[in-house]
Amino acid sequence: MDKLKVNGPTTLSGEVMISKAKNAYLPLLAGCILASDKITFLEVPALRDIRTMHKLLEHLGMKIKEESIGTFSYHLDTLESHEAPYDLVKTMRASICVLGPLLGRFKKAKVSLPGGCAIGTRPIDLHLKNLEKMGAKITIEGGYVLAETEGLKGTKLTLDFPSVGATENLMMAAVLAEGETIIENAALEPEITDLGHFLQAMGADITGLDSKTIVIKGKPSMNGCTYTAIGDRIEAATYIIAGLMTGSEITVKGFKPEHIDAVIQKLSQMNAQMVVGKDFVKVIPSKLKASNIDTAPYPGFPTDVQAQILALATQAEGTSIITEHIFENRFMHVPELQRMGADITIKGNSAIVKGGAPLKGAPVMCTDLRASAALVLAGFCAEGVTEVQRIYHLDRGYEKLGKKFASLNATVTRVEE
Ligand code: UD1
Numbered sequence: 001m002d003k004l005k006v007n008g009p010t011t012l013s014g015e016v017m018i019s020k021a022k023n024a025y026l027p028l029l030a031g032c033i034l035a036s037d038k039i040t041f042l043e044v045p046a047l048r049d050i051r052t053m054h055k056l057l058e059h060l061g062m063k064i065k066e067e068s069i070g071t072f073s074y075h076l077d078t079l080e081s082h083e084a085p086y087d088l089v090k091t092m093r094a095s096i097c098v099l100g101p102l103l104g105r106f107k108k109a110k111v112s113l114p115g116g117c118a119i120g121t122r123p124i125d126l127h128l129k130n131l132e133k134m135g136a137k138i139t140i141e142g143g144y145v146l147a148e149t150e151g152l153k154g155t156k157l158t159l160d161f162p163s164v165g166a167t168e169n170l171m172m173a174a175v176l177a178e179g180e181t182i183i184e185n186a187a188l189e190p191e192i193t194d195l196g197h198f199l200q201a202m203g204a205d206i207t208g209l210d211s212k213t214i215v216i217k218g219k220p221s222m223n224g225c226t227y228t229a230i231g232d233r234i235e236a237a238t239y240i241i242a243g244l245m246t247g248s249e250i251t252v253k254g255f256k257p258e259h260i261d262a263v264i265q266k267l268s269q270m271n272a273q274m275v276v277g278k279d280f281v282k283v284i285p286s287k288l289k290a291s292n293i294d295t296a297p298y299p300g301f302p303t304d305v306q307a308q309i310l311a312l313a314t315q316a317e318g319t320s321i322i323t324e325h326i327f328e329n330r331f332m333h334v335p336e337l338q339r340m341g342a343d344i345t346i347k348g349n350s351a352i353v354k355g356g357a358p359l360k361g362a363p364v365m366c367t368d369l370r371a372s373a374a375l376v377l378a379g380f381c382a383e384g385v386t387e388v389q390r391i392y393h394l395d396r397g398y399e400k401l402g403k404k405f406a407s408l409n410a411t412v413t414r415v416e417e
Pocket of ligand 1: 304
């Protein structure tokens, strides 16, 4: 298994271009199942999760062609299988996004239950309950969700919690359903709006994007289109935090800062000096101060940036209390950061971080995608070499992370084993 060697302490400099968002492209890829004609996506990031979704779609019978670097075309004419097998789903929970489109267009789907994952149990009850309300018959058998319908029908759906994945699945199910679907308490994440814009480009009738009530009037078919996803706000936040915690001056480009408003506001409270443009953030060396952080659904502070800001809190003056409200087991980076010398105590779903304890390089292990990023960032602030093991987690969601940090003058070496 490959590992990353991170040399510290280091100061970064220069500019970095953010890739298009993995969490936008994954549901968009599932959405290609809905179209009768060819879909083309531009600037698709070279990531393991994208390759996993490609494998899943090819398994269903989709023809995928790389037209040029990062440009892919997708066409599903004849369904060869309606099954999302366990081997693919277990490595990537977002595979569940094929359920809604398969039911919508082909009226049947067999999708492995995602099961537990490193950051919690993550059930899919909200997806299933609401698809049933739309007329799907669902049973669970042998670890699989078996779903079929004589035709989905629009109705009023209310999510008990604004789940990102459930909102996406239901939107995709609704575009080919008969009549009007109203999704209340929908998630507000920018990736939901991006999916809405993509579905509109395919001919869907959707109103209420960017609000908690999304209304979709079903159509008989979806056409092809060419589309580019939004920039990756989580990747951007990761590089901004890397710049701040190393006292660097860097510019992070190619995304919309308004998509991480909660992160920028919190960093400002922590005394971070930044120039915020329309599509970039420039980070200026700052003396960081502690703050309390609570994760929440969008527009709140994203759970996907919790691990990175926790790493930053180790470098801020004072004590920060970081509370995780979205996933129940999302502090697995903490024992690894403790091994590097960080002063962190876990109490329930809060991490109490006393900033200023000197970090020392150590062998550490990646446990999930964002936790892994936090370890790399901590490595930049630690004395000596930090060996980050199991970096396949990073490969899932950070395009060319080693190369991008190297271009910012960090010494990051990938060791192939
Ligand atoms: C998506 C993101 C992930 C991010 C998360 C929260 C993708 C591919 N992944 O994940 O990076 O961390 O949003 O912003 O976009 N829940 C239920 N029942 C359900 C569905 C969810 O109880 O049917 C719970 C989950 O266990 C979790 C919370 O709701 O505690 C949030 O989950 P959800 O918003 O669905 O996250 P994902 O779509 O899985």
